[in-house]
Amino acid sequence: MHTDTRDRLAPAPTALALRLEGVTKTYGTSSRPVPALRGVDLAIPTGSFTAVMGPSGSGKSTLLHCAAGLDRPTAGRIVLGATEITTLARTALTRFRRDHLGFVFQSYNLLPHLTVAQNITLPLLLAGRPVDAAWFDAVTRAVGLADLTARRPQELSGGQQQRAAIARALINRPDAVFCDEPTGALDSRTGRQVLELLRRTAGELGQTVVMVTHDPVAASYADRVLFLADGQLVGSLDAPDAQGIADRMTHLGEW
Numbered sequence: 483m484h485t486d487t488r489d490r491l492a493p494a495p496t497a498l499a500l501r502l503e504g505v506t507k508t509y510g511t512s513s514r515p516v517p518a519l520r521g522v523d524l525a526i527p528t529g530s531f532t533a534v535m536g537p538s539g540s541g542k543s544t545l546l547h548c549a550a551g552l553d554r555p556t557a558g559r560i561v562l563g564a565t566e567i568t569t570l571a572r573t574a575l576t577r578f579r580r581d582h583l584g585f586v587f588q589s590y591n592l593l594p595h596l597t598v599a600q601n602i603t604l605p606l607l608l609a610g611r612p613v614d615a616a617w618f619d620a621v622t623r624a625v626g627l628a629d630l631t632a633r634r635p636q637e638l639s640g641g642q643q644q645r646a647a648i649a650r651a652l653i654n655r656p657d658a659v660f661c662d663e664p665t666g667a668l669d670s671r672t673g674r675q676v677l678e679l680l681r682r683t684a685g686e687l688g689q690t691v692v693m694v695t696h697d698p699v700a701a702s703y704a705d706r707v708l709f710l711a712d713g714q715l716v717g718s719l720d721a722p723d724a725q726g727i728a729d730r731m732t733h734l735g736e737w
């Protein structure tokens with residue numbers, strides 16, 4: 483993408499996209515509490531790509547679900563962009579998720595009867611917002627689907643379907659895109675293309691990406707990896723490589 487387009491499309495680089503302060507999540511009952519998050523503090527800059535790793539049961543999904551407003555923490559504050567979501571009432575939180583966040587899951591969740599273009603722009607339709615043609619073009623070009631927008635999902639490969647899901651997650655210029663094992667259903671070559679795309683999404687489009695993964699190679703595409711163990715943040719690696727991530731994971735225990 484040309485620099486002038488990037489300057490026009492990218493948000494200010496210094497802002498924080500996501501902030502967690504003392505976030506605690508306890509499942510179970512008061513007599514049998516199951517602590518999933520135990521006082522997590524973190525700050526994620528706008529335009530960065532962050533991976534979250536940790537042993538099974540360390541709280542990765544809980545962290546993602548709380549940070550994305552899909553679940554409520556037991557205590558603590560979560561601020562996305564300029565909005566503290568922890569104080570929002572239920573309907574306001576649902577609306578906030580729809581208007582300000584993007585989601586990419588292992589399964590692509592595209593609607594089979596809609597074209598790729600209709601799938602990508604569906605969040606705008608649901609929000610009653612117009613399609614910004616320049617952003618639609620930038621996003622469909624970035625995901626490599628500019629020539630395939632008239633197709634239906636079943637006419638795309640798995641990797642192309644996931645790229646359409648990423649475009650759909652980006653169409654409302656979200657405060658953050660949350661990805662849960664986005665390459666889990668893809669072969670390794672296609673998975674690498676999707677990870678490369680997520681990296682460019684942050685680097686070129688200025689979007690903020692937070693990804694939970696079990697895979698050190700996937701995590702190595704991020705600018706920074708955060709490590710969780712036992713519901714707490716226990717470290718991070720900047721500009722990580724897969725071997726360094728795997729070594730750190732081995733020290734954290736079974737994974």
Ligand SMILES: Nc1ncnc2c1ncn2[C@@H]1O[C@H](COP(=O)(O)OP(=O)(O)OP(=O)(O)O)[C@@H](O)[C@H]1O
Binds near residue numbers: 517539
């Ligand atoms: N709905 C729930 N009810 C009760 N306990 C839960 C619930 N969801 C998660 N937990 C518990 O909270 C802890 C953290 O779970 P979480 O799913 O966040 O871990 P994870 O790191 O994503 O694990 P995995 O890598 O295996 O997916 C675990 O002890 C889990 O058993």
